[in-house]
Amino acid sequence: MRTLALGDEILLSVEKPARYLGNELNSCHKQPDTADIRFVMCFPDVYEIGMSHLGMQILYEMFNRREDVVCERLFSPWPDLHQILKEKEIPLFSLESQQPVKDADFLGITIQYEMCYTNILQILDLSGIPFFAKDRTEADPIVIGGGPCVYNPEPLADFFDCFYIGEGEVRYDELLDLYGKMKKARTGRKAFLLEAAKIPGIYVPSLYEVTYHEDGTIASFTPESPEIPEKIEKQLVLDFDQAPYPAKPLVPFLQPTQDRVVLEVQRGCIRGCRFCQAGMIYRPTREKRLETLSACADQMLKNSGHDEISLSSLSTSDYTKLPELLSFLMEHKEKGVNISLPSLRIDAFSLDVMSKVQDVKKSSLTFAPEAGSQRMRNVINKGLTEEEILHGASLAFAGGWNKVKLYFMLGLPTETKEDIAAIPELAEKIAECYYEIPKEERNGKCQITISTSFFVPKPFTPFQWASMLPAEEYLNRAGILKDTLKQQLNQKSIRYIYHEAKETVLEGVLARGDRRLSAALLAVYRKGACFDSWTEWFRPDLWDEAFAETGIDPAFYIERTRSTEEILPWDFIDCGVTRAFLVREWEQARKEAVTPNCRKQCSGCGAKRYGGGVCHEA
Amino acid sequence: MKLRIRFQKTDSMKFIGHLDTMRFFQKLMRLAEIDVRYSEGFSPHPIMSFALPLGVGVESTGEYLDLEVHSTDASEASLQRINTCMPEGLLALSYKQLPDNAKNAMALVAAADYLIFPKQGEMQNLAEKIQTVFTDAPAFLIRKKTKKSERELDLKQYVYAFSSTEEGLFCRLSAGSETNIKPELLLDAFFERAGLTFTKTDWQIRRLDLYGKNEAGELQSLDAYGETIW
Structure with missing residues (x-):
């Protein structure tokens, strides 16, 4: 039996002790001292959120397959435990061995959204690891970051020893081999980081120097020596069928947000929506073969005991063998496995599938037009027409559905009052489709949520390069939407909810920030900010104070339209699509011109050079 | 076909709540390839029920769950399959077939045995204190709070046994839907009246077994209602 890091009196006083036990089915318990390398992998949010993340499970299994590595998990302690750890000076521990994080060789942090940045500082703080990479010694782990946010790691640059840019499956073996070798030779962390920086995809921020113009924009961004690469190439899996996947998924006792087998069917997206980062950085789109997926699904269901399976990818409707995949899953349905469908493009086919796997009366349909007017949808390159939406809705209503969810964005580049008003107007037209059905065939009122x-x-x-708006202006635009809605005939069938504006502004600052933000991040953490993505914990006032004290003007990061000549903080990364393509698309957007999807016509984004995926489909 | 499984829940599993444990057992049945019957409807779930929820922090060597299956292997083979899928702290102890007309465990529960022992250090002999404070007292009145009301109870009617052993304090308490007495209720009052302090976190509570009442009105372990499958 393992000894837990926390005593009974603590575990019984915190909200959900199951978050801190590490005793889940399929968790991997190796003795840390039997392996050369102890890698603590952290998702900096609460357990239930982190345990739903597929990427972490992929790497967990991949790392633990190595004999020389023990990989353990770590999540953000909830504020109740945070306080106890501080008061009692208990060092933060990894779940499996319950040993201090500080004693590990690596602390790997997956960075999925900007609002978790203060949680990263919490992890360092509670672990007793110096905040700044420059202050760390041989006694500290190498702190490495990965995930989508590292496509601009600069606001966090001072806190990390290195970042891994791209898909984790590719270069970690090389990095761990190097570490193992250098650890045995006792060469020290500096020498290791210098060597690591030569591995493609590994960015060691301390080896780069940034200078600024008087107006605050970047003047230069250069490696400190010629052996360090100027550009960091994102890493991507080419043979997606052979890529590791969690054959033995961890099954938490505490219900995670995703309590089911998650089958990743493809990576990347052919659509090219101009606001979507995932649609760009995961190019080219790569699919898994049907046979691979069915074998994965069987194995994961068998090893986890889950009774539900869901599909994961961007725009799952674009998976070329979707009908075959769904009919394979339907066979499982007969064996008592529920199918949780992702949001599919609404057409006769998807509605038929949905009616077979879901209770029509309970389930709702989802459309993501993202913008209300056709003009605006052309600007963002969302190839969904009003006709398609209304046709899909009519089909669905005829099939018995009466709940529809619609997702939009406000504050898109070039947005006008008319574009905003077009959002409730589209909802109104959908409602009208519903009320065209003869009364006796209707299933009560329809419920549309914007x-x-x-x-x-x-x-x-x-x-x-686009500018954002101040928080008041976002709320003003939400107000226009609300007012338009109130004047409509079917307003009672339409509900409107909108996102927090202050959080959006902050997300904007962090998403396109630079190294100078690290001082503000530390300041705001010291004031008590943490769990910023949780409305109940988010304290915008603390951020305002921290920005003021550290001389950061948020407007510099959000309210400026950047010139395409400007050196952007993330320009040192080669993300696969070329700058020329992005500039071209930015121009097309302003011309309200649509760019076809990858299967219709290649737009020369630059991802073809990888030699795989959709660019080379027969 | 109805089955009853007895299992223990100890070590770090004692921190896993009742609902989370139930959800795990649903998965466990799939993992161990037990041929469970599912309910009808759009989201079918395995037909299984637990005898009596166990509080977070309490250990048990006598937990029960009933389930319905289409078919089953012998007890020993099934137990073995279940236990290879069990995480640290969970262990199935018996796997028995119930008569078709058997009442489920939840409806049967009438009493529970508990052992309460110090987490650290020696067990102090409290036999004399029990004698004077509890056994010799004409009544042992306490106030029991429920969600709706608060009422006075004479615990002597509901505490079927109470003794001090080398291992700890042993008690057999009324349990189930009629009058469910948690061990803390007895302990709080006993320690106070004995002039001692009861610091809950210093003591480990372990449930030892659950009982139903047989036709003769005698308590009978829930385990004894079923037959081993050979």
Whole structure:
């Protein structure tokens, strides 16, 4: 039996002790002292969120397959435990061995969203690891970051020893081999980081120097010596069928947000929506073969005992063998396995599948037009027409559905009042489709939900140069939407919810920030900010104070339209699509011109050079 | 076909709550390839029920769950399959077939045995204190709070045994839907009246077994209602 890091009196006083036990089915318990390398892998949010993340499970299994590595998990302690750990000076521990994180060789942190940045500092703080990479000694782990946010790692640059840019399956073996060798030779962390920086995809921020113009923009970004690469190439899996996947998924006792087998069917997206970072950085789109997927699904169901399976990918409707995959899954349905469908493009085919696997009366349909007017949808390159939406809705209503969810963004580049008003107008037209059905065939009233988030420009998208708006203006735009809605005939069938504006502004600052933000991040953490992605813990006032004290003007990061000549903080990364393509798309957007998807016509984004995926489909 | 499984829940598993344990057992049946019957409807779930929820922090060597299956292997083979899928702290102890007309465990529960022992250090002999404070007292009145009301109870009616052993304090308490007495209720009052302090976190509570009442009105371990499958 393992000895737990926390005593009974602590475990019984915190909200959910199951978060801190590490005793889940399929968790891997190797003795840390039997392996050369102890890798603590952290998702900096609460357990239930982190345990639903597929990427972490992939790497967990991949690392633990190595005999010389023991990989253990770590999540953010909830504020109740945070306080106890501080008061009692208990060092933060990994779940499996319950040993201090500080004693590990690596602390790997997956960075999935900007609002978790303060949670990263919490992890370092509670572990007793110096915040700044420059202050760490041989007694500290190598702190490495990965995940989508590292496509602009600069706001976090001072806190990390290195970042892994791209898909983790590719270069970690090389990195761990190097570490194992150098650890035995006792060469020390500096020498290791210098060697690691030569592995493709590994970025060691301390080896690069940044200078600034007087106006605050970047003047130069250069490696400190010629042997360090100027550009960091993102890493990507080419043979997706052979890529590791969690054959033995961890099964938590505490219900995670995804309590089911997750089958990743493809990576990347052919659509090229101009606001979407994932659609750019995961290019080219790669599919898994049907046979691979069915074997994976069988194995994961068998090893986890889950009674539900879901598909994961961007735009799952674009998976070329979707009908075959779904009919394979339907066979499982007969064996008592529920199927949880991702949001599919609504057409006769998907509705037929949905009616077979879901209770029509309970389930709702999801459309993500992202913008209300056709003009705006052309700007963002969302190839979904009003006709398609209304046709899909009519089919669905005829099939017995009466709940529809609509997702939109407000504050997109070039947005006008008319574009905003077009959102409730589209909802109104959908409602009208419903009430065209004869009364006796209707299933009560229809319930349409409009949900808007505020647009945040992300690095490596055609909108990376776009400006954002101040928080008041976002709320003003939500107000226009609300007012238009109130004047409509079917307003009672339409509900409107919108996202927090202050959080959006902050996300915008962090998404396109630079190294100078690290001082503000540390300041705000010291003031008590943590769990910023949780509405109940988010304290915008602390952020305002921290920005003021550290001389950061958020407007510099969000309210400026950047010139395409400007050196952007993330320009040192080669993300696969070329800058020329992004500039072209930014121009096309302003011309309201649509770019066809990858299967229709190649737009020369640059991803073809990898030699795989959709670019080389027969 | 109805089955009853007895299992223990100890070590770190004692921190896993009742609902989370139930969800795990649903998965376990699939993992161990037990041929469970599912309910009808759009989201079928395995037909199984637990005898009596166990509080977070309490250990048990006598937990029960009933389930319905289409078919089954012998007890020993099934137990073995179940136990290879069990994480640290869970262990199935018996796997028995119930008569078709058997009442389920939840409806049967009438009493529970508990052992309460110090987490650290020696067990102090409290036999004399029990004698004077509890056994010799004409009544042992306490106030029991429920969600709706608070009522006075004479615990002597509901505590069927109470003794001090080398291992710890042993008690057999009324349990189940009629009057469910948690061991803390007895301990709080006993320690207070004995002039001692009861610091809950210093003591480990372990449930030892659950009982139903047979036709003769005698308590009978829930394990004794079933037959081993050969």
